[in-house]
Amino acid sequence: MPRPLTLTDAIDxxxxxxxxEDRAVKEFVSRTKExxxxxxxxxxxxxxxxxxxxxxxxxxxxxxxxxxxxxVLGDYHLQSRIGKGGMxxxxxxxxxxxxxxxxxxxxxxxxxxxxxxxxxxxxxxxxTASLDHPNVVKVVAVxxxxxxxxxxxxxxxxxxxxxxxxRTGTLRVEAMALCGRQIANGLAHAADAGLVHRDIKPAxxxxxxxxxxxxxxxxxxxxxxxxxxxxxxxxxxxxILGTLDYLAPEQALDSHAVDGRAxxxxxxxxxxxxxxGHPPFPEGDLHLFNARATEATPIHYLRPDVPEEVSAVLxxxxxxxxxxxxxxxxxxxEALAPWAIPVAGFPEDLFTQxxxxxxxxxxxxxxxxxxITRRNGLAMNGSSVHAALSxxxxxxxxxxxxxxxxxxxxxxxxxxxxxxxxxxxxxxTRPLPCLPVVxxxxxxxxxxxxxxxxxxxxxxxxxxxxxxxxxIVLALILRL
Numbered sequence: 219m220p221r222p223l224t225l226t227d228a229i230d231x232x233x234x235x236x237x238x239e240d241r242a243v244k245e246f247v248s249r250t251k252e253x254x255x256x257x258x259x260x261x262x263x264x265x266x267x268x269x270x271x272x273x274x275x276x277x278x279x280x281x282x283x284x285x286x287x288x289x290v291l292g293d294y295h296l297q298s299r300i301g302k303g304g305m306x307x308x309x310x311x312x313x314x315x316x317x318x319x320x321x322x323x324x325x326x327x328x329x330x331x332x333x334x335x336x337x338x339x340x341x342x343x344x345x346t347a348s349l350d351h352p353n354v355v356k357v358v359a360v361x362x363x364x365x366x367x368x369x370x371x372x373x374x375x376x377x378x379x380x381x382x383x384x385r386t387g388t389l390r391v392e393a394m395a396l397c398g399r400q401i402a403n404g405l406a407h408a409a410d411a412g413l414v415h416r417d418i419k420p421a422x423x424x425x426x427x428x429x430x431x432x433x434x435x436x437x438x439x440x441x442x443x444x445x446x447x448x449x450x451x452x453x454x455x456x457x458i459l460g461t462l463d464y465l466a467p468e469q470a471l472d473s474h475a476v477d478g479r480a481x482x483x484x485x486x487x488x489x490x491x492x493x494x495g496h497p498p499f500p501e502g503d504l505h506l507f508n509a510r511a512t513e514a515t516p517i518h519y520l521r522p523d524v525p526e527e528v529s530a531v532l533x534x535x536x537x538x539x540x541x542x543x544x545x546x547x548x549x550x551x552e553a554l555a556p557w558a559i560p561v562a563g564f565p566e567d568l569f570t571q572x573x574x575x576x577x578x579x580x581x582x583x584x585x586x587x588x589x590i591t592r593r594n595g596l597a598m599n600g601s602s603v604h605a606a607l608s609x610x611x612x613x614x615x616x617x618x619x620x621x622x623x624x625x626x627x628x629x630x631x632x633x634x635x636x637x638x639x640x641x642x643x644x645x646x647t648r649p650l651p652c653l654p655v656v657x658x659x660x661x662x663x664x665x666x667x668x669x670x671x672x673x674x675x676x677x678x679x680x681x682x683x684x685x686x687x688x689x690i691v692l693a694l695i696l697r698l
Contacts, residue, residue, distance in 0.1 A: 228281065234286050237273065261282050274298060276297060292361065297312055297319075300321070306339075309322045320371065323369040325339060329366075348411050354433050355374065378422070378423060380491075383495060396431075396561070397425065397492065399551045400431035401418070401485055401488070402547045405418070406546065406551065409481075413441060416459055419464040420491050422434055423488060466481075467512070482535050485547075490532055490536070499514060516529045
């Protein structure tokens with residue numbers, strides 16, 4: 219529908235969309251008439267409805283563009299857009315029947331009638347609904363018959379680990395361990411249900427204001443005994459599923475022949491990111507196919523404040539050979555337990571450092587405490603953790619000082635920006651027939667102090683240091 223050109227057009231759109239009860243529309247029109255319509259534009263009228271708490275800024279923006287369809291999905295009223303990708307979008311919505319906020323994943327119009335896309339959405343819903351654990355985002359409902367189909371999830375007041383690190387800096391060891399142990403517990407519950415997540419990464423792990431961590435996005439989950447072809451490509455081949463920066467080597471070779479140890483590898487990569495500010499192998503994905511290139515720089519080399527025992531725990535998770543990793547997620551959780559202790563200011567200090575948003579953008583910045591607004595008596599925060607779906611990080615966060623604060627400052631120029639996360643099938647993938655066949659063998663190493671191959675930068679540093687020392691000695695000799 220075209221943009222509203224008159225006040226009557228704007229009011230008609232409000233009535234059509236179903237966001238506001240007809241009685242409330244009539245009362246608003248009556249009040250506005252008393253104030254006088256003179257000089258009021260359609261945009262001004264919608265802005266006044268926002269001021270009167272009848273519409274959200276996002277809803278007013280959509281109606282101002284003439285887009286009124288899809289703002290109401292059954293009992294759910296869309297409040298704002300908090301993420302979007304190749305196949306779908308995620309919205310903060312109000313569950314009118316239960317008077318609570320929810321997050322809704324909606325297929326894009328191009329996929330609304332695609333049977334494969336619908337089946338994948340239902341598959342994700344059923345897989346997630348089979349889980350009931352405080353560290354896994356819950357699915358409330360799914361409607362594949364609706365056009366467009368949508369999936370309803372619990373609303374989490376927080377942000378992803380990806381977004382938090384990109385905005386505030388890296389974490390202390392204790393905060394990392396607190397997050398890691400909860401992720402491991404969630405993965406253990408999933409494993410008990412016969413599920414392998416296959417895409418554990420910082421953007422798929424959410425942290426709320428109370429310090430609870432939740433795993434989300436089971437879009438490419440592997441189900442035990444599954445015979446479905448929904449995660450194959452159009453030619454029936456098996457592409458690499460997952461995100462290469464956090465992908466287990468065996469998952470790159472055959473994404474359908476993995477078990478829970480692949481998730482443990484991805485967990486190790488995620489925890490490495492929390493401490494280093496970058497994945498274990500920021501230079502590329504050669505490590506996936508070459509056992510000799512699989513030793514990530516030990517985290518205590520990058521962060522001297524990290525105990526070598528913690529570095530060894532992460533190295534065990536990141537072992538190239540699955541047999542050398544922790545064999546269950548519970549083992550990984552137990553390994554992190556000694557350092558998973560409460561830390562003053564965690565997670566409160568994380569959220570006080572995050573900028574507030576106005577609720578109108580594609581990505582809602584997390585507002586500070588007290589920023590909750592109320593609409594029709596329902597408390598609605600100006601953001602959702604699912605905004606993490608669209609946040610990525612570039613750059614490396616180095617330790618700022620030796621005092622090891624709870625949060626390490628991120629460079630000011632790395633302000634978080636919204637970058638679309640593509641759908642799994644459009645991410646960096648390669649069909650298996652094109653991959654080199656490499657046996658999964660790992661080099662011998664000591665878990666207490668993993669070995670690394672000197673890089674050209676390190677060699678150059680040694681050469682420079684020797685040259686300087688030689689120059690100083692020669693100067694002293696000449697003076698004598």
